[in-house]
Amino acid sequence: MKITLKDGSVREYSEAMTVNDIAFDISGGLGRAACAGEVDGEVVDLRTTIDKDCTLNILTFKDEAGKAAYRHTASHVLAEAVKNLFPEAKLAIGPSIDDGFYYDFDSEPFSREDLDKIEKEMKKIIKSGARLERFTLPREDAIKYMEDRNEPYKVELIKDLPEDSTISFYSQGEFVDLCAGPHLMSTKPIKAFKLTSSSMAYWRGDSDNARLQRIYGTAFDNKDALNEYLEMLEDQKNRDHNKLGREMELFTTVDVIGQGLPLLLPKGTKMIQKMQRWIEDLEDNEWGYMRTKTPLMAKSDLYKISGHWDHYTDGMFVLGDKENDKEVLALRPMTCPFQYYVYKASQKSYRDLPCRYSETSTLFRNEDSGEMHGLTRVRQFTISEGHLIVRPDQMVEEFKGCLALAKYCLETLGVEEDVTYHLSKWDPENKEKYIGDADVWNETEQDIRNILDELGINYTEDVGEAAFYGPKVDINAKNVYGKEDTMITIQWDALLAEQFDMYYVDQNGEKVRPYIIHRTSMGCYERTLAWLIEKYAGKFPTWLCPEQVRVLPISEKYEEYAQSVAKALKERHVDVTVDSRSEKIGYKIREARLDKLPYMLVVGQQEEEDGTVSVRSRFAGDEGVKPLDDFINQICKEIDTKEIRKEEFKENQK
Structure with missing residues (x-):
C-alpha cells in the first residue's frame, strides 16, 4: 500500500501498519511527538490500522487536533486521579477545549487544596507511564459494564446511542473511561499541566439536571509554554471586570437584591452616563433619530401580537398567573412592539419614511442563574435600542447606515479591532421556532449577505442564531476568558409589520407594509462597561x-x-x-x-x-x-x- 505524506512524499508498505508505527518509521522524533493522525482528512487515533492507499498527516501538539488529543488524555489522567482520591465521585464528561480541558464529576465541591492534591496524584499517574488501551463492547454489554462500575452518567450516555452501536473505551491501568478518542499511546508524554479552577456545572448544560463539579485544567508539551499561559491567566484575572470593576468601585452586587441585578456605584454610573449622553446626542443630532420613552411593562396581549408570548415567555418576567388572572403583565424584554405603536399613532405616507426611533431602554430578561456573570449577563440592563420603519426600497441603505453607526461607535471606544461579524440565520430544520416561510428567510439572509460582501466585512454564518422573526448581523467580542458575547445587533425584519398591521400610504394611495430594522448603536451599556474595563485594564480614555x-x-x-x-x-x-x-x-x-x-x-x-x-x-x-x-x-x-x-x-x- 502507498501512504502519501503531508510533504507529498510516498512510503510503501507490504502489510497493514498503525498510524503510530508509521510515525516511528518516518523518524523516532516524530513517533515520540505524535498525538494523533489524519487519514484522508479525518482525524484518527494513533492505534488506527491503515491497510490501503491513503494520505496521512501525523499530528503533533503543534496541530490543533493533536493538541486536543494530548489534552483529552490529560483529562483522563485527571479523572483517574479524582477517582483514586475521591472514590465516591461519579464520572460525567471530560473533553478537551480551546485552552485546555475539563472534567465534570458528581461530587462535593473541590477546594484549591483539593486541586493541589489531585495535581500530585496526576503526576504519579503520568510518571507511571501507563499505556492507554482501546477496546470495544456491544451496547448492552457496555451498559452492564458501566453499571457494574457504578457510573450512572456513563450509562445514560450509552443508552442514548443506537441499539446496534459498538461502544469504545480506553483503559490506563485499572482506570477505564467511556470514550471515542483519540488519545496518546500512554500518559508519559504529558510534560506540563496545571489545574486552574473548579466551578459548578449542570449535567448536559440543563439547569433541570444534576449539579456537577467541573475541574478545569490545561496541558502543554513544555514547561515554558505552560508558564507563559499561566502568566496570561494571571493577567486575565487582573483584568476580569468582575474583580477589577469592584476594586475600582464601579459596581457591586448584593445577595438580598438578587443575582444578575448589579448596583452601579457613583463612578460606574458616571461612566454609563457619559456613554448614554454621547449616544443620545449622536443619534438625535447626527443620524436623524427621534427619541421615545415607553413603558417598562405591558399586558400579555402585546406580546401575543408580536409572537414573544409564544416564542420567548420563558425568558420574560411575568407578573401574575398566566392561567387564572384576567390581566397578566410582563416586564419588557425588548422595546420593539412599544415603538410600533408610536409609529401607528398617526398615519404615515411614503414621504414620512424612514422613521428612525431610538430609546435608552431598560429591559428585563429571565437569565439562567448559571449564565449570569458580573455586568456581561444580567437580568436588568439598559441598551441603546432603536427601530427603523422603512420602505422596502430604503432597506438596504438604512441597514448599511446602521452598520456604519455601529462601526463609528466601536472606533470611538477603541474596540473596533476586537470584534467579529456574524450573519445569524434561521434553522430550516426547526421551522417551528420561527414565523414566516422559507422564501422570506432565504431572501432576507441573502440581502444581508450581499450588504456585508459589498462593504468588505469579513463574517461567519451561524445557523439557528436568528431571532424568531428575522436574520441579523451580530457583532461579537470575547471577554478576557475567551467567552464570546454579542455587543451590537442589527436585525432585518420583513414580518412583524404584518403582525401589528403597520402600513404607510404609497404614491398611489395604496396601503403598503413597511420593513423594520431592529438595531443597537452601541449595545448594552452594562456589557459595554464590562468590555471596556477588561480592554483597558481600568485605564480608560x-x-x-x-x-x-x-x-x-x-x-x-x-x-x-x-x-x-x-x-x-x-x-x-x-x-x-x-x-x-x-x-x-x-x-x-x-x-x-x-x-x-x-x-x-x-x-x-x-x-x-x-x-x-x-x-x-x-x-x-x-x-x-x-x-x-x-x-x-x-x-x-x-x-x-x-x-x-x-x-x-x-x-x-x-
Whole structure:
C-alpha cells in the first residue's frame, strides 16, 4: 500500500501498519511527538490500522487536533486521579477545549487544596507511564459494564446511542473511561499541566439536571509554554471586570437584591452616563433619530401580537398567573412592539419614511442563574435600542447606515479591532421556532449577505442564531476568558409589520407594509462597561473616566489655590477632585496612580504665584509645569475629541 505524506512524499508498505508505527518509521522524533493522525482528512487515533492507499498527516501538539488529543488524555489522567482520591465521585464528561480541558464529576465541591492534591496524584499517574488501551463492547454489554462500575452518567450516555452501536473505551491501568478518542499511546508524554479552577456545572448544560463539579485544567508539551499561559491567566484575572470593576468601585452586587441585578456605584454610573449622553446626542443630532420613552411593562396581549408570548415567555418576567388572572403583565424584554405603536399613532405616507426611533431602554430578561456573570449577563440592563420603519426600497441603505453607526461607535471606544461579524440565520430544520416561510428567510439572509460582501466585512454564518422573526448581523467580542458575547445587533425584519398591521400610504394611495430594522448603536451599556474595563485594564480614555483630574496641594497652605484650579476645570465640565488630606505629596501621587487617573495636578507656592500647575499624567509621567489655561484647553480638546492616547493603549495590551 502507498501512504502519501503531508510533504507529498510516498512510503510503501507490504502489510497493514498503525498510524503510530508509521510515525516511528518516518523518524523516532516524530513517533515520540505524535498525538494523533489524519487519514484522508479525518482525524484518527494513533492505534488506527491503515491497510490501503491513503494520505496521512501525523499530528503533533503543534496541530490543533493533536493538541486536543494530548489534552483529552490529560483529562483522563485527571479523572483517574479524582477517582483514586475521591472514590465516591461519579464520572460525567471530560473533553478537551480551546485552552485546555475539563472534567465534570458528581461530587462535593473541590477546594484549591483539593486541586493541589489531585495535581500530585496526576503526576504519579503520568510518571507511571501507563499505556492507554482501546477496546470495544456491544451496547448492552457496555451498559452492564458501566453499571457494574457504578457510573450512572456513563450509562445514560450509552443508552442514548443506537441499539446496534459498538461502544469504545480506553483503559490506563485499572482506570477505564467511556470514550471515542483519540488519545496518546500512554500518559508519559504529558510534560506540563496545571489545574486552574473548579466551578459548578449542570449535567448536559440543563439547569433541570444534576449539579456537577467541573475541574478545569490545561496541558502543554513544555514547561515554558505552560508558564507563559499561566502568566496570561494571571493577567486575565487582573483584568476580569468582575474583580477589577469592584476594586475600582464601579459596581457591586448584593445577595438580598438578587443575582444578575448589579448596583452601579457613583463612578460606574458616571461612566454609563457619559456613554448614554454621547449616544443620545449622536443619534438625535447626527443620524436623524427621534427619541421615545415607553413603558417598562405591558399586558400579555402585546406580546401575543408580536409572537414573544409564544416564542420567548420563558425568558420574560411575568407578573401574575398566566392561567387564572384576567390581566397578566410582563416586564419588557425588548422595546420593539412599544415603538410600533408610536409609529401607528398617526398615519404615515411614503414621504414620512424612514422613521428612525431610538430609546435608552431598560429591559428585563429571565437569565439562567448559571449564565449570569458580573455586568456581561444580567437580568436588568439598559441598551441603546432603536427601530427603523422603512420602505422596502430604503432597506438596504438604512441597514448599511446602521452598520456604519455601529462601526463609528466601536472606533470611538477603541474596540473596533476586537470584534467579529456574524450573519445569524434561521434553522430550516426547526421551522417551528420561527414565523414566516422559507422564501422570506432565504431572501432576507441573502440581502444581508450581499450588504456585508459589498462593504468588505469579513463574517461567519451561524445557523439557528436568528431571532424568531428575522436574520441579523451580530457583532461579537470575547471577554478576557475567551467567552464570546454579542455587543451590537442589527436585525432585518420583513414580518412583524404584518403582525401589528403597520402600513404607510404609497404614491398611489395604496396601503403598503413597511420593513423594520431592529438595531443597537452601541449595545448594552452594562456589557459595554464590562468590555471596556477588561480592554483597558481600568485605564480608560480620559473622556470616559469618572474622575479625570485630581488636584494635589503639597500642603494645606495651598488648598485654596487647589480649589480655585478645580473650580476652573469644573466650569469647563471636567470631572475633578481635590485631595486635601494631610498626607505627604508622594503618598497622594502613588494613590492617584493606583486609582488609574489620567491626570494629577500638583500645586504649591510657585504654581500659585505663577497661575500654573505641575502636570503628571498616566500617559507620560511628569509633563512639567504648564499655565492653567493651557492645561484646561489641552484636556478639554482630549475629552471633546474622545482621543485615545495610543502610547498607553499599546502598553495596556501587553
